[in-house]
Structure formats: C-alpha cells, structure tokens
Amino acid sequence: MTKHNAVYQAWTAHDSWSGPEAAAGSLHLDEADRKAFIAAYWACMPKQTPEYYLAPEGRAQMVEVNVRTYARLLRERPGFRAAISTKIRVSAL
Numbered sequence: 001m002t003k004h005n006a007v008y009q010a011w012t013a014h015d016s017w018s019g020p021e022a023a024a025g026s027l028h029l030d031e032a033d034r035k036a037f038i039a040a041y042w043a044c045m046p047k048q049t050p051e052y053y054l055a056p057e058g059r060a061q062m063v064e065v066n067v068r069t070y071a072r073l074l075r076e077r078p079g080f081r082a083a084i085s086t087k088i089r090v091s092a093l
Contacts, residue, residue: 001066002067003064003066004067004070005064005065006028006063006065006069006073007027007028007029007033007034007060007061007062008025008026008027008028008060008061008062009025009028009034009056009060009061010022010025010056010057010058010061011023011025011026011054011055011057011081012054012055012056012057013053014052014055015052016051017051022057023054024081024082024083025081025083026056026079026081026082027069027073027079027080027082028079029074029078029079033077033078036078037079040078041054
C-alpha cells in the first residue's frame with residue numbers, strides 16, 4: 001500500500017463550561033498549508049472570545065497517509081479537520 005507524507009496538527013476545544021479538552025486535528029500537505037489553514041480559521045473568529053472555539057495545540061507532526069487521504073488533501077487545500085488513527089506513523093517536525 002502506497003503511503004504519502006502529510007502534516008498533522010492537533011487541536012484543543014475550549015469552552016466556557018468545562019474548559020479545554022483534546023479535539024480532532026487537521027491534516028495538510030505541508031507546513032505552508034498548515035499555517036494558511038490556521039490563519040484562515042482565526043480570521044473567521046469574532047473579536048470577542050466565543051463560548052466555544054478550537055485552537056491548535058503543540059507542535060505539528062509528520063504523518064503517513066494513504067492514497068485516498070492524500071488525494072483529498074490535494075482537493076481540499078489548505079487542509080481539513082480530521083481524526084487521526086493511532087496506526088498512522090507520527091514523527092515530530
């Protein structure tokens with residue numbers, strides 16, 4: 001099975017009721033797409049802190065994705081929100 005490299009960014013959900021907790025992550029073709037995805041997310045946020053929002057957490061990780069996920073990354077640049085399987089090999093950038 002062919003694998004391709006991608007960049008995974010973990011996100012944390014913040015809300016005014018229960019505090020921060022781990023959320024899904026986002027996948028990107030490269031570091032530039034990851035930065036563009038995060039910038040676009042923050043550009044859509046209101047001026048005041050909302051009751052619920054997501055924020056990137058920690059360092060980005062290099063992951064291996066299958067052909068189908070890689071094709072989706074090519075179509076949905078600069079990336080998309082996704083859960084990550086523990087079976088995917090991860091290494092720090």
